Amino acid sequence: MTFFERMMSIDRRIIFLFVALAVAIPLLRPLGFPVQVSEEVRSFHKEMAALEEGDIIMLTFDYEGDVMAELDPMAIAVLKDVFPRGVKVVALTTYAGGTGIAENHLREAAEVYGKTYGVDYVFLGYNPDWSGTILRLGESFKKTYPTDQYGKNTNDIPIMQEVETYDDIELICSIAGSALSEYWAIWAGGRYGVKVISGNTAIQAVLIYPYYQAGQIPGFLGGLKGAAEYEKLIDEPGMGIRGMDAQSIAHALMLVFILVGNIGYFFSRRAKREELRKG
Amino acid sequence: MKRQGPIILAFVVGMLMMIQFFTPNPFFLSLYNTVLDWKQVVLGCTFILGTWSLIRYHLTRIQRKQDNWRYSYVTLAGLGFMVLSAGIWKTTTGPYPWLFSNVQVPMQSTMFSLLAFYVASASYRAFRARTVHATLLLVAGALVMLGRVPIGAYFSGTVFGVEISLVEISDWMLNVPNLAAKRGIMIGVGLGTTATALKIILGIEQTYLGRTD
Structure with a gap:
């Protein structure tokens, strides 16, 4: 096997080792790459910054453990942004696994900022029928969720006295690991006129651009980078900013591998052609 | 009937x-x-x-x-x-939340994070500039990959007297070609969904009844 052919067939275990190191080392020893804030994240922040004390937002934890690394920093940053300013939160999830995630983040943030369950925030829990939930909330929150996550009647929860339909909330912030943000925008935003902003995985974020350009989603956070940018804007550095170094190095490493493979491919092909020409 | x-x-x-x-x-x-x-x-x-x-x-x-x-x-x-x-x-105390946080979540995260390793290995093997189309895809992918992380900010320079950065190129690719393609697909899907819904309502489409012809 020639040198160039070797370049094309690096053992996958070597690649795995390099990827592991590229992710682990920057997480353990941050490099501090500068985070530039994109327009869509600035717009997301603008919507959040416009909220005033006493305003109510709906925060949806539409994801499970698989995409926590990307979406948790967003959800945490949103709570860190709104709770200190006295903005109230109605949280829910359309994913079964989202309940545990939402409970943990809401409880931790409430403890830090001294928020009272039922007064400053409520967790309505999981509803399996996501499309029906989006539409039903536009008609009645209490009929869609007769009880909260802990079985308490929503009629008896103080914050729910202020919320009957989407008209009573300022915006929906959909943190989603799937196309759900699009559906919140289409059904809740399109049919009921509520403002929808979103936080999405990097893969999903690519699909949000048409909604952003059309104003259906006036701001969004795309992947861990979006979370890092938002953390920078609210001056609350967290796992988003910390993860950016690891992501930068990992992306650069993948490109190096792709480049090495292509150099090997190019020169091997040229050598084969020359061999054929020589006969 | x-x-x-x-x-x-x-x-x-x-x-x-x-x-x-x-x-x-x-x-x-x-x-x-x-x-x-x-x-x-x-x-x-x-x-x-x-x-x-x-x-x-x-x-x-x-x-x-x-x-x-x-x-x-x-x-x-x-x-x-x-x-x-x-x-x-109940779901708030006892083994249920513990199992969720310490078994289910780590397992799901592990499965998903394995993707990084497989994507790295697969892209190294598959991303070859064999044809013009493959080269275009390769270049676009590389630009977006670098432009979407902070390290991309270091790649900027002057081309034909115009100051340009990798981040701007990456943003343009997402905001123009990506958006145009996605919007085209969305319009197609929307029209297709409407047509299928009408066909079902009018009884033309009957596969939901088990008919395959």
Whole structure:
């Protein structure tokens, strides 16, 4: 096997080792790459910054453990942004696994900022029928969720006295690991006129651009980078900013591998052609 | 009538739901809410069906000792234990939240994070500039990959007297070609969905009845 052919067939275990190191080392020893804030994240922040004390937002934890690394920093940053300013939160999830995630983040943030369950925030829990939930909330929150996550009647929860339909909330912030943000925008935003902003995985974020350009989603956070940018804007550095170094190095490493493979491919092909020409 | 009944039902319900979207009439609003209620009830029943189907599937695997049948015990034990622990200790205390945070979440995260390793290995092997199209894809992918992380900010310079950065190129690719392609697909999907819905309402499309011709 020639040198160039070797370049094309690096053992996958070597690649795995390099990827592991590229992710682990920057997480353990941050490099501090500068985070530039994109327009869509600035717009997301603008919507959040416009909220005033006493305003109510709906925060949806539409994801499970698989995409926590990307979406948790967003959800945490949103709570860190709104709770200190006295903005109230109605949280829910359309994913079964989202309940545990939402409970943990809401409880931790409430403890830090001294928020009272039922007064400053409520967790309505999981509803399996996501499309029906989006539409039903536009008609009645209490009929869609007769009880909260802990079985308490929503009629008896103080914050729910202020919320009957989407008209009573300022915006929906959909943190989603799937196309759900699009559906919140289409059904809740399109049919009921509520403002929808979103936080999405990097893969999903690519699909949000048409909604952003059309104003259906006036701001969004795309992947861990979006979370890092938002953390920078609210001056609350967290796992988003910390993860950016690891992501930068990992992306650069993948490109190096792709480049090495292509150099090997190019020169091997040229050598084969020359061999054929020589006969 | 066996075939005409469901077609008539689909037509009537489809038309009513279409009309309700355009009218604030209380009758249609009430109908709309009733349909949404029923939708939730039906979906709740599918959970029972799904759970029963899962149990039966794994019991059959164990009975027939199919490949890796021992793992079916793990599935059934996990299902049973989570249901029992939620029933006995509720979902906020006891083993249920502990298992969720310390077993389910790490397992899901691990499975997803393995993607980074496989994507790295697969892109190294598959991303070859064999043709013009493949080269275009490769260049676009490389630009977006670098432009979407902070390290991309270091790549900037002057091209033909114009100051340009990798971040700007990456943003342009997402905001123009990506957006145009996605919007085209969305319009196509929207038209396709409307056409299919109309075909079902009008009884032209009958595959939901089990007809394949």
